[in-house]
Structures are given as structure tokens and as C-alpha cells.
Amino acid sequence: MKSQREGRDLYQMSDEQLILAIERGERDKFGLLVESYQRRIYRFLRNMGLDHDEAADITQNTFILAYKNLGSIQRNKCFRSWLFTIAANQARNYFRKRSRQRQVPLDDLGPLAVDENQSLPVERGQLRERLEALLDRLPLKQRQVVVMRVFEQLPFDEVALACGLGLSNAKVTYHRAMKKLAGWLGPSLSEIS
Amino acid sequence: MKCPIDETLMIDYLEGCCEPGAAAQVRSHLEQCPACRREYEELAGVRRMMAGPAAGPPDEPPESFWAENARVVAEATYLQPARLERRWALRLPRAAMTGTLAAAAVLLLTLTWLFESGPFSPGPETVPAVVSLEDTPSVGQALQDSLWMLWREMQEFEMAAKALESAYALQLESDSGAAGGELLYPSDYTVYDGLQDLNDEQVDQVIFLAAGY
Numbered sequence: 001m002k003s004q005r006e007g008r009d010l011y012q013m014s015d016e017q018l019i020l021a022i023e024r025g026e027r028d029k030f031g032l033l034v035e036s037y038q039r040r041i042y043r044f045l046r047n048m049g050l051d052h053d054e055a056a057d058i059t060q061n062t063f064i065l066a067y068k069n070l071g072s073i074q075r076n077k078c079f080r081s082w083l084f085t086i087a088a089n090q091a092r093n094y095f096r097k098r099s100r101q102r103q104v105p106l107d108d109l110g111p112l113a114v115d116e117n118q119s120l121p122v123e124r125g126q127l128r129e130r131l132e133a134l135l136d137r138l139p140l141k142q143r144q145v146v147v148m149r150v151f152e153q154l155p156f157d158e159v160a161l162a163c164g165l166g167l168s169n170a171k172v173t174y175h176r177a178m179k180k181l182a183g184w185l186g187p188s189l190s191e192i193s
Numbered sequence: 194m195k196c197p198i199d200e201t202l203m204i205d206y207l208e209g210c211c212e213p214g215a216a217a218q219v220r221s222h223l224e225q226c227p228a229c230r231r232e233y234e235e236l237a238g239v240r241r242m243m244a245g246p247a248a249g250p251p252d253e254p255p256e257s258f259w260a261e262n263a264r265v266v267a268e269a270t271y272l273q274p275a276r277l278e279r280r281w282a283l284r285l286p287r288a289a290m291t292g293t294l295a296a297a298a299v300l301l302l303t304l305t306w307l308f309e310s311g312p313f314s315p316g317p318e319t320v321p322a323v324v325s326l327e328d329t330p331s332v333g334q335a336l337q338d339s340l341w342m343l344w345r346e347m348q349e350f351e352m353a354a355k356a357l358e359s360a361y362a363l364q365l366e367s368d369s370g371a372a373g374g375e376l377l378y379p380s381d382y383t384v385y386d387g388l389q390d391l392n393d394e395q396v397d398q399v400i401f402l403a404a405g406y
Contacts, residue, residue: 027271034263039253042262046251056258060265067270128251131243149208150243151250156210168201175200175236178207182235185242 015079022070030070034063037080040152041087047147048091049136058094062087077161081154084162088144095140134184142177145170198222198229207236 021029045055135143148159160170205211206219223230
């Protein structure tokens with residue numbers, strides 16, 4: 001009973017409290033931060049266009065680097081956005097090394113099939129594939145902003161922090177990315193939405 | 194006449210982050226302005242499509258993956274024997290920090306000469322495709338620009354602390370070999386653009402001196 005309560009208390013600790021505890025020497029508390037964020041970081045990296053193995057490697061590296069640099073995080077800095085910064089930088093470095101990108105020409109994807117009886121496309125995978133191809137065509141920074149905002153639902157101030165942009169600049173970047181996506185989707189947008 | 198809705202306001206409205214007064218203003222404008230209404234509808238269409246269930250998240254790995262991932266991270270981090278933490282940089286008193294940075298900046302300025310015309314001067318075939326600064330003709334010039342900016346910024350203690358922290362983070366990253374000497378944090382590109390364009394050897398030299406190793 002006691003251990004259950006303690007477990008619940010641990011989960012209720014904020015990131016800042018966990019970091020303080022780690023700095024005091026309770027280093028295994030870092031495991032709770034890993035548990036809290038590993039799924040989101042992995043999903044973010046997949047949405048950035050990495051495959052499973054790449055995303056898994058970079059997720060691990062992200063937490064290892066975060067642990068090593070934990071002493072450099074400022075008191076007023078949000079741990080979550082700092083973690084996304086590390087992941088985004090790691091992804092950027094990876095893309096550079098891989099000489100980004102496996103762009104799929106839009107024409108190769110074929111028309112977007114729509115079920116006559118429904119307003120949504122037949123296959124979820126088909127829309128997902130098309131969306132990934134479109135995101136792949138965005139400049140890296142625009143893709144980061146869109147993925148963090150839309151898929152990770154980070155507030156704009158955290159998106160800005162994680163991407164190294166000012167708040168207004170993050171919104172303008174997001175606006176430009178969405179305009180591009182709208183342009184590429186063109187008439188099929190009304191079918192999809 | 195120029196529309197009163199700029200990109201940031203449009204995005205605030207699209208994302209539901211507007212103050213109520215501003216939202217009413219945007220709503221009213223959209224009713225009157227076909228161009229803005231068309232743009233809003235396009236953006237909202239993309240937003241709905243991306244947030245909808247059909248575009249859902251990428252496939253999740255099996256549950257065992259997370260436990261394995263956590264185990265690998267644990268073994269590489271907090272399960273390692275404790276070692277001397279190198280957080281000295283953040284604990285230096287302010288005066289010592291400023292003094293160290295001032296000395297480091299002088300040394301770094303000397304490095305400029307070394308990179309420009311000394312033994313580290315990069316030959317034409319070894320110079321990486323530099324430079325983000327439009328009017329910067331060479332790596333040496335980019336470094337010099339950065340150093341002058343750093344020098345100016347050092348007048349502000351916070352910036353000096355950030356510079357040293359950044360150098361520290363860079364050193365750690367470089368140690369780990371994971372990121373090839375990229376600046377992790379902070380992302381103050383105006384100060385560090387030139388430094389980021391250096392090759393690995395040059396980065397090592399800068400970090401060695403800047404961090405006072």
C-alpha cells in the first residue's frame with residue numbers, strides 16, 4: 001500500500017522537482033523523465049521523417065545527452081521544450097549526414113482515393129503516406145514547427161523555444177508551412193477535410 | 194488598403210490562441226474580406242486534415258520497445274558509476290566567470306589570426322562551404338565576426354554565462370561523439386553562427402580555450 005502511494009507521488013512530481021532530485025543525487029529519478037517523454041520524442045522523430053531504427057537511436061541519444069547536460073539547463077527553462085530542442089538538433093544532424101532527403105515526387109503518389117460513401121479517404125495509411133511526403137518537402141525548420149505544434153500539441157511559446165525562434169517568428173514559420181501544404185494539397189484538400 | 198490581419202494574428206485565430214477581442218476583430222474582418230476568408234479556410238482545411246483521425250500518428254512500436262529503450266538509457270546514464278561532475282563552470286563566482294571569459298575572448302581573438310594566416314589557416318580545398326553571414330568572405334572572418342559579437346555580448350553577464358554554458362555543452366557533445374560538435378543550447382544564432390561554421394578541428398581549438406581547459 002505504501003509503495004503504491006510512493007509510486008503515485010513520484011509520478012506527481014514535476015519535471016523541475018525531478019531535476020532537483022537528480023541534482024541532489026537521486027540519479028535514478030531520471031528514469032521517470034525517460035518514461036514520461038520517450039514516447040513523445042520517438043513520435044516526434046517519426047513525424048520528422050525518420051524510420052523506426054533511426055528514431056529509436058536518436059531517442060536514446062536524446063536522453064543520454066539530456067542527462068549529461070542536465071546541469072546546464074536554466075532554472076526557468078522548460079525541460080520538455082529543452083528535450084525537444086535536443087531531439088530536433090539530433091535529427092537535423094542526422095539529416096545532414098544522410099544528405100537529406102528521400103523526397104517522393106507528389107505525382108508518384110497518385111490521386112488520393114476517396115470512398116464514395118464517406119468524406120474521408122478509404123485507407124488511413126494512404127493519407128498518412130501522402131502527408132509524410134508533403135511534410136518531407138517542407139524545409140526542416142518549418143517541418144519542426146508544424147510537427148511540434150500539430151502532432152505534439154506544444155504551445156507556441158514552447159515550439160519557439162525548442163526551435164530557437166522568437167514567438168512571432170515561430171508563428172510566421174508555421175503560417176508559411178501551412179500555406180505551402182495548402183497549396184500542394186490544392187483541390188484534394190476539400191475532399192480530405 | 195492593407196488587411197489588418199497579419200500572419201501571426203491569423204495563426205493565433207486559427208489555433209484558438211486569440212484574446213476574445215482580437216478574435217472578434219478577426220471574425221468580423223473575415224466576413225468582409227474574401228481574400229483573407231479564402232486563406233483562412235485553406236489553412237483551417239490543412240489543420241483539420243492533419244489533426245483528424247485519418248492522418249493519425251505513426252505506428253507505435255510494441256510495448257516491450259519502451260522498456261528496452263529505458264533500460265539502454267539507464268545503463269548509459271544513471272546506472273553508470275558516479276563520476277566527477279563537470280559543472281564547475283556554472284558555479285564560478287561572477288567575477289571569476291567574467292574574468293575567465295575576458296581572458297578566453299582575448300585568446301580567441303588570437304585564434305582568429307591563427308585561422309586567418311597562421312598554421313591553422315585552412316587551404317582552399319579544406320574550407321567547408323561557409324558561411325551563413327552573407328558578406329563574410331572566409332572562415333577566419335566568420336570567426337572574427339563572432340568573436341567581436343561575443344566580446345560585445347560579454348558586457349552582459351547573462352550572455353557571458355550562456356556562452357560558457359554553450360561551450361560546455363558543445364564540449365560534452367563533442368566528447369560523446371554523438372552530434373559532431375553541434376551547438377545544442379542556447380540557440381542564439383546571432384552570436385554563434387560563425388562558430389557553427391567551423392570544422393571539427395577548429396571547434397576543438399575554440400572550445401579548449403573558451404572553456405579554459
